[in-house]
Amino acid sequence: MNVVVFGVSETDVCVFLRSVCVCVCVCVMAGKVKWVTDMEKSVLITNFEKRGWIQVTDSDDWNFYWMSVQTIRSVISVDTGYRLTNDQMVNHFPNHYELTRKDLMIKNIKSYHKDLEKEASPLAEKDESGKYLYLAGFQSELLAFDRFVAANSGKEAYIISLYIDNPLLIGGKKFDLRLYVLVTSYRPLKCYM
Numbered sequence: 001m002n003v004v005v006f007g008v009s010e011t012d013v014c015v016f017l018r019s020v021c022v023c024v025c026v027c028v029m030a031g032k033v034k035w036v037t038d039m040e041k042s043v044l045i046t047n048f049e050k051r052g053w054i055q056v057t058d059s060d061d062w063n064f065y066w067m068s069v070q071t072i073r074s075v076i077s078v079d080t081g082y083r084l085t086n087d088q089m090v091n092h093f094p095n096h097y098e099l100t101r102k103d104l105m106i107k108n109i110k111s112y113h114k115d116l117e118k119e120a121s122p123l124a125e126k127d128e129s130g131k132y133l134y135l136a137g138f139q140s141e142l143l144a145f146d147r148f149v150a151a152n153s154g155k156e157a158y159i160i161s162l163y164i165d166n167p168l169l170i171g172g173k174k175f176d177l178r179l180y181v182l183v184t185s186y187r188p189l190k191c192y193m
Contacts (some may be wrong), residue, residue, distance in 0.1 A: 037066040073097070076125045084186075093183055 033053040038060045056062050076082055097106050182192040
């Protein structure tokens with residue numbers, strides 16, 4: 001029986017797990033992965049030890065480094081010039097916080113908008129008169145938004161979110177959905193979602 005969950009079959013999961021194993025096998029030196037962490041996470045350490053992986057120090061030659069955000073910012077940065085070798089992996093992609101922290105994401109959107117403003121707005125379309133185009137089904141929300149824009153007509157950029165009247169609930173509570181992507185290589189780029 002081939003089970004399909006959210007469009008992913010059991011076969012697809014097996015292929016994914018094999019590809020993850022192949023990725024880890026690339027890091028294996030003499031049959032053992034050399035790993036480092038700067039965090040005291042018992043679940044993490046226990047799992048690495050159960051696999052027979054060898055814990056080394058960060059000054060040694062390592063294959064996998066589980067770093068805190070602060071460590072990855074200081075170790076893998078433009079300032080240090082450190083580059084991962086083909087047999088090294090870390091648990092964050094470099095500069096990930098530029099997209100995952102909302103304040104930095106807004107800063108990057110503003111910068112992106114400013115860089116491309118002369119060509120066209122990448123975030124919204126305008127008509128001939130320079131007004132933004134919207135979907136026709138949300139007149140009441142658009143009137144409220146137009147009043148907001150008129151009252152706050154500075155040069156600030158805003159991120160607008162829409163309240164969902166009847167949201168999907170789990171156990172009677174709202175939730176957010178986070179997607180995790182496994183990046184196994186940057187050259188060439190290989191990602192699994």
